[in-house]
Amino acid sequence: MLAMCFDGRAVLSPDYPKPRCTHGDVLIEVSKAGICSTDLEIVKGYMGFRGVMGHEFVGKAVGGSRLWKNKRVVGEINCVCRKCDMCKSGLANHCRNRTVLGIDGRDGCFAEYVALPGRNCHEVPDSISDSEAVFIEPLAAAFQIIRQVKLTKSDRVVVLGDGRLAQLIVRVLRLCLRRTVMVGRHQAKLEAAEKQGVQAVFEDDFVAGKDADVVVDATGSPSGFELAMRAVRPRGTIVLKSTFATAGGMNLAPLVIDEITVVGSRCGPFPEAIAALARGDVDISALISAEFALQDGLAALDAARRPENIKVLLDVRR
Ligand SMILES: [Zn+2]
Numbered sequence: 001m002l003a004m005c006f007d008g009r010a011v012l013s014p015d016y017p018k019p020r021c022t023h024g025d026v027l028i029e030v031s032k033a034g035i036c037s038t039d040l041e042i043v044k045g046y047m048g049f050r051g052v053m054g055h056e057f058v059g060k061a062v063g064g065s066r067l068w069k070n071k072r073v074v075g076e077i078n079c080v081c082r083k084c085d086m087c088k089s090g091l092a093n094h095c096r097n098r099t100v101l102g103i104d105g106r107d108g109c110f111a112e113y114v115a116l117p118g119r120n121c122h123e124v125p126d127s128i129s130d131s132e133a134v135f136i137e138p139l140a141a142a143f144q145i146i147r148q149v150k151l152t153k154s155d156r157v158v159v160l161g162d163g164r165l166a167q168l169i170v171r172v173l174r175l176c177l178r179r180t181v182m183v184g185r186h187q188a189k190l191e192a193a194e195k196q197g198v199q200a201v202f203e204d205d206f207v208a209g210k211d212a213d214v215v216v217d218a219t220g221s222p223s224g225f226e227l228a229m230r231a232v233r234p235r236g237t238i239v240l241k242s243t244f245a246t247a248g249g250m251n252l253a254p255l256v257i258d259e260i261t262v263v264g265s266r267c268g269p270f271p272e273a274i275a276a277l278a279r280g281d282v283d284i285s286a287l288i289s290a291e292f293a294l295q296d297g298l299a300a301l302d303a304a305r306r307p308e309n310i311k312v313l314l315d316v317r318r
């Protein structure tokens with residue numbers, strides 16, 4: 001099968017072996033996939049990953065576990081052991097023996113086929129298009145924030161960043177807040193958020209006044225965390241959605257002085273994301289910047305790196 005792999009550099013493999021299903025696995029024919037910042041980090045060496053890239057997809061179950069046969073599915077990315085202390089205490093996403101689709105020890109979805117345990121799969125209702133369904137995984141990660149931090153309607157929440165994930169985060173926060181502020185660097189991206197009723201501010205115009213109850217850092221850079229420390233109020237909360245390799249030389253004293261709670265936030269609940277898209281609560285139509293065939297995957301990665309683009313999709317069936 002055709003697959004886009006990372007083996008020290010991103011390459012297209014025309015004859016990559018089709019995934020083999022073990023007991024309980026579902027073989028999925030991938031329809032569409034999405035390129036995420038994590039994929040771009042993997043190309044820079046993040047996690048030391050080797051194999052088929054990609055973790056955001058929608059596809060059709062065509063083999064393996066019969067329960068799923070012919071269903072249109074998306075999949076949770078953490079494949080877990082169900083035996084370790086984390087799994088047994090209900091924190092399976094933190095399984096100590098996990099593999100993670102296209103990120104850690106498991107081939108991903110930038111390929112014609114992908115295999116995942118049936119318990120990772122969720123059926124996609126007909127009201128959600130393939131292009132929308134690709135957003136379910138990152139949208140779930142956005143929903144994770146409101147699971148971790150209890151917000152009230154009047155809370156002042158500032159989202160730093162205007163990229164792929166930040167766009168989804170403001171769309172989710174808007175559902176439960178009177179006012180959501182996005183701080184970014186790109187006119188078109190800020191406008192996309194503004195159309196969703198979000199107050200969008202250029203970073204140069206943003207006055208960090210230590211007055212936000214919650215600051216979400218989705219910038220993907222250590223400078224975002226520094227700005228978050230200046231924007232959050234004493235005893236406030238910083239939610240970290242950025243995974244950056246190092247934070248060398250950063251002054252973390254404000255965390256202590258202002259008694260800040262720092263919450264790391266990763267994968268989230270698929271059912272909430274599916275329901276929100278099915279209800280039309282979250283509008284992702286403005287977020288798709290380009291779509292490429294899988295054989296043009298390398299060009300798609302280049303496009304995803306360009307700051308003017310938000311989400312780049314791969315149409316695997318094209
Ligand atoms: Zn992702």
Ligand SMILES: [Zn+2]
Nearest residue numbers: 081084087095
């Ligand atoms: Zn486990």
